Amino acid sequence: MKLNWGTGIVIAFIGFISFILYFVVRMSTDNKANHDLVTEGYYKQELAYQKEIDAQEYAAALDAELTIEKIPDGLLIRFPENYNYNTISGTMFLYRPSNRHLDFSLPISLSNSHLLIPDNRLLDGRWDITINWTINGKDFLHKQKLIY
Template identity: 30%
Template structure:
């Protein structure tokens, strides 16, 4: 049997459809969660987020995050630690929401230790938020857990 142009077209379509089907199967197995559960509401309230970020800019250097041997330490300057209420600390992992970690830092505490058992190595967006005199403040920093 000779190989002619008709056979070539059939071979081309078989290879093409095999590639398309394997691509569809691969994409169905990928995680396609939205960034957050209330993505659309957050988009509608973006101007409020911009106000919070502008108001919080003075506290950006007051919070530091450091890798230590057996975990991560978040250090607050005394100006932030002594504010009237506690703070929410949120480790947001962009690659999967099941790895997010939410913690609470009591008023007056200048340091929070997070053990390696709670975090997975990789990139996180760490945000510290609090309320003061009916205003919300939030400082976010990108961080890599090692």
């Protein structure tokens, strides 16, 4: 049987399509590739996004910015000194983009103007920190991405 250029093109197309289908099937059935949404309530969070923008702008306008720094004991979060730390309440959410099983949330209860997250709670890598805090009925929000 003689092989001409038309037959060669058809064989090349069939080979290419088989190659692509192999990888599509392999990625679809692989348990390591999780194709779910990153957060469970993604659409509900999007609807509340304007409140987050307002809280961030309010914190910037009143000079109520937080500072986050890595120290040998862990992650130190400093709240503004010009506010009474006894009136600060809220929650802190640490989000790990690479593994949702490492995400955790902490309530904010201060005995001084800073909060320490112990080193053993955090693995090396990227973390997204969201701190929702309230002083005297005013809501503030601080978001930061960091490499620990």
